[in-house]
Amino acid sequence: MSIRTYIVQLRAVSKIYDRGPVPVHALRDVTLSVGTGEFLALTGPSGCGKSTLLNLVAGLDRPTSGDIVLDGQPTGGWSSLQWTRARRDLIGIVFQAFHLLPALTAEENVAMPLLLSGSAGRSLSSRVAECLDLVGLRERAKHRPSELSGGEQQRVAIARGVVHRPRLLIADEPTGNLDSRTAAEILALLRSLPRQLGCTIMLATHSDAAARQADRLCRMKDGLLHDHPPKTLPQDTA
Numbered sequence: 001m002s003i004r005t006y007i008v009q010l011r012a013v014s015k016i017y018d019r020g021p022v023p024v025h026a027l028r029d030v031t032l033s034v035g036t037g038e039f040l041a042l043t044g045p046s047g048c049g050k051s052t053l054l055n056l057v058a059g060l061d062r063p064t065s066g067d068i069v070l071d072g073q074p075t076g077g078w079s080s081l082q083w084t085r086a087r088r089d090l091i092g093i094v095f096q097a098f099h100l101l102p103a104l105t106a107e108e109n110v111a112m113p114l115l116l117s118g119s120a121g122r123s124l125s126s127r128v129a130e131c132l133d134l135v136g137l138r139e140r141a142k143h144r145p146s147e148l149s150g151g152e153q154q155r156v157a158i159a160r161g162v163v164h165r166p167r168l169l170i171a172d173e174p175t176g177n178l179d180s181r182t183a184a185e186i187l188a189l190l191r192s193l194p195r196q197l198g199c200t201i202m203l204a205t206h207s208d209a210a211a212r213q214a215d216r217l218c219r220m221k222d223g224l225l226h227d228h229p230p231k232t233l234p235q236d237t238a
């Protein structure tokens with residue numbers, strides 16, 4: 001018998017933002033399981049809750065109710081430190097706006113997560129070079145973000161997002177700031193990562209072309225999520 005393993009499970013997750021004059025129900029009872037090695041796309045109109053969902057999975061915000069289980073571990077009682085550890089070990093994140101440090105070179109930006117977790121020396125340098133190779137930017141290792149195109153900056157951000165070998169890569173509108181041709185190249189790169197690195201990808205996007213790259217598409221509307229079965233099954237374990 002084969003058992004599918006899930007890296008992410010959301011069980012009846014809701015998020016209400018209640019600091020403003022009117023409470024905003026950003027997520028309503030969302031239940032979702034993401035299989036190991038799967039490439040899942042979340043689509044839907046602006047404001048439907050895509051970023052909110054990804055922020056909760058990355059521990060950048062907390063649900064109002066419901067459970068989030070990461071790699072089989074219920075996260076309900078996790079402290080900030082435990083979430084920081086999860087982002088150091090399990091989760092990588094890529095944002096629309098790249099968020100590279102402008103004073104650092106491409107390779108220094110990519111090295112940052114490893115430096116923050118105490119790595120150093122030759123193994124750090126070779127891992128950084130490996131990741132720059134993976135995204136096709138080894139030649140640009142010594143360039144600063146201002147000397148790189150938008151697509152190249154996003155490649156550096158992707159290399160930084162996977163340098164610590166996360167099993168889950170969260171990508172929030174990673175092609176939102178790019179022209180359509182560059183966006184297609186970045187998507188092809190993301191598409192290759194589950195196979196090359198064995199990681200799972202959760203992608204939020206407005207773009208139908210981007211969503212078509214995924215194994216599974218979940219449409220969101222007004223905080224509700226409509227799941228669709230995968231085009232291909234995620235990696236199963238016996």
Ligand SMILES: Nc1ncnc2c1ncn2[C@@H]1O[C@H](COP(=O)(O)OP(=O)(O)OP(=O)(O)O)[C@@H](O)[C@H]1O
Nearest residue numbers: 017020024026044045046047048049050051052053
């Ligand atoms: N910190 C916040 N405080 C109050 N309301 C918020 C906050 N963050 C998001 N919202 C609201 O929650 C809802 C969902 O927002 P979210 O950013 O998750 O949508 P989205 O689908 O990612 O949108 P977009 O595609 O435009 O990025 C929106 O109505 C938004 O205004």
